[in-house]
Amino acid sequence: MEKIMRLTNAPAWHGFKRYAAVTLPLVLLAACSTTETIPPGIVKPATPVTPPPAAVVVPPQQAELKSLIALQDRLYDVAAPLLVNNALLCRNNARNLLGFTAKTKYSFTAEFIAAASSLGLTDQLQITGVLAGSGAAKVGLQRGDLLVAIQDKPVPVGADAERQTALMLGPLVNGRNNIKVTVARNGGNQTMNVPLTRACAFGIELGNTDNVISYADGRRVLVSAGMMKFTQNDDELALVIAKEMAHNSLTHASRQRNTATMTGVIDNLIRLRPDTTSLSGAAGVKPYPQQLDGAADKLSLYMVARAGYKVDNAAAFWQRLATQYPATVLNGYTAIHPATDYRISAIQQAVADIQAKQASGAVIQP
Template sequence: MQHIHALRRGATMSYALATLSTISFSLLLGACSTPPVRPQAATERPTATAGETPAPALTPQMAQDAELLNRMASQLDRLYRVAAPLLINNVDLCKAQARNLLGFTAKNRYSYPGDYNEAAHVAFGMGEHLQVTGVLAGSGAAQAGLQRGDRLLTAGGKKLPTGANAPSTAGGVFGPLLTATTSLPIGIERDGDKRSITVPVTRACGFGIELGNADNVNAYNDGSRVMVTRGMLAFVRSDDELAYLLATGMAHSLLGHPASQRYAGTVGGIIDNLVKVEPDTSMLIGSGGIKAMSADTDIAADRLALYLTARAGYDIDGAAPFWKRLAANYPATVLNGFVANHPATPARVAAMEKTTAEIKSKQSTKKTLMP
């Protein structure tokens, strides 16, 4: 029997691909997300909540669309889990990129484009209200007990928007409140009961973490977002490797490389395209308009990235071997791959090994890990 997934509290959390209407206000750590999911028979119907339109009958196409969203959700789930300590533990190195955040993600059915809107409504039970779809470990939202599936009603006593414009307009409510408080009361509905919880504000690196819906083995950063393609996500062998990859994108942004190297606009366009459920992969033909980084630029980012990774509690011993393996499998001649944009592998590896030894020495003598 074909299976789909529907919203149920207590199931495994998944983060879906942010598409056309990512919630962009600063309380969120990155992209929008799907509800938690569990296997459910195709004949089983999500229960309608008061004030929400009951879901129509499931069709085979809706089930297929739901499975696609679910696969992407599980991939973004991993990205966010690995990114959490990088964002929270490195706030003192983020400088201008640090933000006041509450530490949860939310969406409603209109966060999905086209036919996927109906698939999300039917398979995930998404409706008019924004609802919590992920809580970042270590954040204020986690401390306050906010749960996946909570419907968002008010913030600071102000009613939150519903409907098609909710994902893009809720920031107008949350944004001003976060600048003037250290904690925020939020009205929610949970299992049919209305209640209020107070969420402490978390200071964290305000980078968006995105999944690129493409098979090329690459990662991108545009100064405010770090993206890993599904091809690269399949290539990494461990959370430590993925953490270093994410940290590298953060480091380039923290060092101002997207602006100084003048690639922010080009890469931003690629990210905007690849976050779509069905991106235009013709943009990835050749180099995609991205110029290769110089060795000095990459080495500077690698040094900072190793510190970011170590400060987040990840093992950095495998960083240099990871880049050597990546270059061996996808060399610079693969024009839409990571090494084509960052070709100075031998120089980078030598510098990484030196920085790794430096960090290990500081760790052994219990010195502060500052680059």
């Protein structure tokens, strides 16, 4: 899904109704009612039959957009603690961030503008996500707030609002502790001084493919829709995100001379309609040597633990992934990370070290 104010690259970070429980008593009540006796010669008027309500037809593009947004929201939610709690481990990639994402109806390709409008987006930037643990969350910024002003300057509106606002925010985050943000909520304006949050400044991207894969190009992390569906819980998804964050922190793409290739792959996969012909093989991505991969596994597990996720089942998760998608699947994860045995050994050692530090109350860092 195309977007400009992504999770961290830009200065901004960027009910289930229980119908069965309600209707079941009504059904039982009707079944227990007494039978009415009609006197002879009296014809009872026919009871009007109310036709069932027409099924609500959701336009295909709206359904597709909602599905993509749901995946992206989950990806952002799981990534948030990893980004906020690991500035220390991100080396030269930590930055001051406001801590929210914002979008307009133009944040998506032209074919989805109508669908975005039906979901409540307009030409005014609207907060669509707040980074848990960030300054934005602490002062009470909420999803649905409309951005009115930043440091008393009006926030741009229209098709280019995201880019213009990002350019406005860029110079403001350096040398400040907080940013004044005015939002419209419930018919009135509210102004808040939002503390800047030191966090890992990696863009977090959703890859629009069912291939079970993830990538890192030095500044971004991409996790495919297929990988998200493969993970069984947030702890497993955190392992995948953190692994790519670790590759970025350790500058593995540049050390592999693979940055341009990774960037091209990510640029393709974030499109709503990726070029699938490039996914038929390895897309030119070089497999990681076992030493680099093992180092990224170790660092990623510390990131996962510092973010509050579980590391206990890390080895089992990566082994399951390698078994179901072996290196022979050229567009799968293991083809780029083939040293499974070496990685599992490194993972088990790192998990044991982390658990020992957790048990002793020591600082969780390599």
